[in-house]
Amino acid sequence: MIPPKQVQDVIDAARIEDVVGEFVTLKRRGVNLIGLCPFHGERTPSFNVNPARNIFKCFGCGKGGDAVTFLREHESLTYLEALRWLARKYGIELQEVERSPEQLAQIQLADALYIVNDFGVQHFQHQLFDTDEGKSVALSYFKKRGLREDTIRTFGLGYAPDERDLLIRHARSTGHNIDLLKKVGLCSQDGGRDFFRARVMFAIHNLSGKVAAFAGRTMLSPSASGANIPKYVNSPETEIYVKNKTLYGAFQAKKAIRQLDECILVEGYMDVISLHQAGIQNVVASSGTSLTEGQLQLIKRNTNNLKILYDGDSAGIKAALRGLDLALEQDLNVKICLLPDGHDPDSYVQEFGGDKFNEFVTTNAKDFILFKTQVLLEETKNDPVKRAGLIKDIVASIAKIPDPIKRSVYLRACSNLLEVPESVLVAESNKLITGTIKKREEKSARLPEAASDSSPYKHGEEWPTEYPPMPADGDVPPDFHAPHLPKKAALPPRTESVQELDIIRMLILYGNQVLEREGVTVAQFILTDIEESLASFDNPLYGQIAVECHALLLQDKQFDQHFFIQHESSAVCELAINLIATPWEFSPNWEAMWNYPLQNQKIPDLNFDLDMKQALLRFKLLKVMKMCDANQVRIKSAYQLGDDDGVTRFMKIQQKLNETRNDIAKQLGTVVLPK
Numbered sequence: 001m002i003p004p005k006q007v008q009d010v011i012d013a014a015r016i017e018d019v020v021g022e023f024v025t026l027k028r029r030g031v032n033l034i035g036l037c038p039f040h041g042e043r044t045p046s047f048n049v050n051p052a053r054n055i056f057k058c059f060g061c062g063k064g065g066d067a068v069t070f071l072r073e074h075e076s077l078t079y080l081e082a083l084r085w086l087a088r089k090y091g092i093e094l095q096e097v098e099r100s101p102e103q104l105a106q107i108q109l110a111d112a113l114y115i116v117n118d119f120g121v122q123h124f125q126h127q128l129f130d131t132d133e134g135k136s137v138a139l140s141y142f143k144k145r146g147l148r149e150d151t152i153r154t155f156g157l158g159y160a161p162d163e164r165d166l167l168i169r170h171a172r173s174t175g176h177n178i179d180l181l182k183k184v185g186l187c188s189q190d191g192g193r194d195f196f197r198a199r200v201m202f203a204i205h206n207l208s209g210k211v212a213a214f215a216g217r218t219m220l221s222p223s224a225s226g227a228n229i230p231k232y233v234n235s236p237e238t239e240i241y242v243k244n245k246t247l248y249g250a251f252q253a254k255k256a257i258r259q260l261d262e263c264i265l266v267e268g269y270m271d272v273i274s275l276h277q278a279g280i281q282n283v284v285a286s287s288g289t290s291l292t293e294g295q296l297q298l299i300k301r302n303t304n305n306l307k308i309l310y311d312g313d314s315a316g317i318k319a320a321l322r323g324l325d326l327a328l329e330q331d332l333n334v335k336i337c338l339l340p341d342g343h344d345p346d347s348y349v350q351e352f353g354g355d356k357f358n359e360f361v362t363t364n365a366k367d368f369i370l371f372k373t374q375v376l377l378e379e380t381k382n383d384p385v386k387r388a389g390l391i392k393d394i395v396a397s398i399a400k401i402p403d404p405i406k407r408s409v410y411l412r413a414c415s416n417l418l419e420v421p422e423s424v425l426v427a428e429s430n431k432l433i434t435g436t437i438k439k440r441e442e443k444s445a446r447l448p449e450a451a452s453d454s455s456p457y458k459h460g461e462e463w464p465t466e467y468p469p470m471p472a473d474g475d476v477p478p479d480f481h482a483p484h485l486p487k488k489a490a491l492p493p494r495t496e497s498v499q500e501l502d503i504i505r506m507l508i509l510y511g512n513q514v515l516e517r518e519g520v521t522v523a524q525f526i527l528t529d530i531e532e533s534l535a536s537f538d539n540p541l542y543g544q545i546a547v548e549c550h551a552l553l554l555q556d557k558q559f560d561q562h563f564f565i566q567h568e569s570s571a572v573c574e575l576a577i578n579l580i581a582t583p584w585e586f587s588p589n590w591e592a593m594w595n596y597p598l599q600n601q602k603i604p605d606l607n608f609d610l611d612m613k614q615a616l617l618r619f620k621l622l623k624v625m626k627m628c629d630a631n632q633v634r635i636k637s638a639y640q641l642g643d644d645d646g647v648t649r650f651m652k653i654q655q656k657l658n659e660t661r662n663d664i665a666k667q668l669g670t671v672v673l674p675k
Helices: 004-013 016-021 067-075 079-089 101-129 132-144 149-154 166-173 178-184 250-260 269-277 293-300 314-329 345-352 354-364 368-380 384-398 404-418 422-445 498-510 522-529 531-536 540-554 561-565 570-580 590-594 608-640 644-668
Strands: 027-029 032-035 047-050 055-058 158-160 199-205 211-218 232-234 263-266 283-285 305-310 333-338
Touching: 004 079, 016 032, 016 047, 016 055, 016 067, 016 079, 055 570, 067 079, 067 561, 101 132, 101 158, 101 166, 101 178, 101 199, 101 211, 132 158, 132 199, 149 269, 166 178, 199 250, 250 269, 250 283, 263 269, 269 283, 269 345, 293 314, 305 314, 314 333, 314 368, 314 384, 333 354, 333 368, 345 354, 368 384, 368 404, 384 404, 384 422, 404 422, 498 522, 498 540, 498 561, 498 570, 498 608, 522 531, 522 540, 522 608, 531 540, 531 608, 540 570, 561 570, 608 644
Parallel strands: 263 283, 263 305, 305 333
Antiparallel strands: 027 032, 032 047, 047 055, 158 199, 199 211, 211 232
């Protein structure tokens, strides 16, 4: 674990233009730098680097952040790995805090397992390329399947001969721990036999490119051996390999997925490898397992667009439909394409080539609703009962979509396609959604301290005590209990209060700036002034940020824009980037034309003192006007009930509220019109 002060030293030293410049060609435009975005394909530069703010922002795909964020996104590094990368670049020697024995043991075990798997890759590749049996049996097999040697090496393919303990003997002779071989499944639990024998081998990489596991395809035919040999066998799950959170080919595909903003999902290892070799590199496989939530979340980290590509037989159709609802629940944009009967992606691309494959998939990929309708309509024929079941099935899929606007669009399309009134489909969808919410609430009620699932906030999640946070590495002490947002919180709709947003903008952009006259930071000035209003934010995201910032101040902790950019909540990160970055620049003629000198020419918007006080006044005016409206309702209610004392009391309150409102409006130089 890196001490917070050293973390801050690294962050302060890192210059965004230096870091990004190692991966992207940048050209100066005004005070900023521009280039082609490395996260999505584009011909016109929309990728913007702001040296003054020390952030990047792509106004095409929306990605943005600081140097740490860039390295994590572009190089698939963890938070700590990104910090170490920056420390090496800027010559900062890190003195990492001593870890607990448990943490050290966990890290050492993971490192040891990766070392053993790396030994396994080298062993299998040696058998493939450097032995007569490997060349004649396995290498010839791969070449018959159309694979080049560079592709074979890129994916870490190999060969395990049909020998009882060849790998074990090799491991012992090179000093490897047999217990670790057992752990990763390279040998039997009694340590007497190699687990993979007479198989061509596929290395399964994690997102950082390390080998986490293996899969082996048999080279023996069942008839020859007289036994029912499974076609594929896989490594067991370990501390470094969780099958339902792993996608085959994700490491090799991640860059292409980001650039093309689309992921193609196939079934098999050879499908991925053949397509990759043909130039179609944004492809991954679920490796023969049913698609899982963890795998879909892995895809969603890189794109929201998923194209499911399976064989055209009945098994392929069922597999495509199985993964569909789960993908919709993750709010992915899903298309499905079935290849001609008798073909899988590997055989199709080998026969027709990459260009024809792309052409076929582009032409035949169907929106999920059209695909599911056509497939199920064939089964229903003219049976009205089956047709009703089909409609309910499709609406059940649509009801899983979290986005209400997208859901509405699909319901309308379904109505036109099936010739069913839209109102009927909407009612059925609402019934399903209501039922789901009710089940969640019942489940929540059975857990005494759990938050309602209808709330965007969950209890029991914890934050680190030191700033800045170091997510995803398991190194942060879990004893800071300030309220906070979940990691996957959605961005708020565009119906938010502008005044509330302005307060949050000031906290994110200038929270740690010191007001010279007052001798306090902007955050201290704002949050002390609106302390009693922290619970009255209409927008839950903005209110939660304000509450969290207040909790940090109570613990004498400071925060700057990096705190928000590296926030554990994706909603906070995205909001911070959108507030910090801007596609506009101040004209160099501003002062000459308008005779309006700016306090800071490098960062013109650092005229934050007046800006902050104006934002506070507008926020207060908003809250007072809402109090006026609420009190007017009380006056009307008391009048209708004949409560003269109540009317008098509320009228006096209204008078005080109006005076406060008018005083704030006067300070702002604005006029409040009576309703």
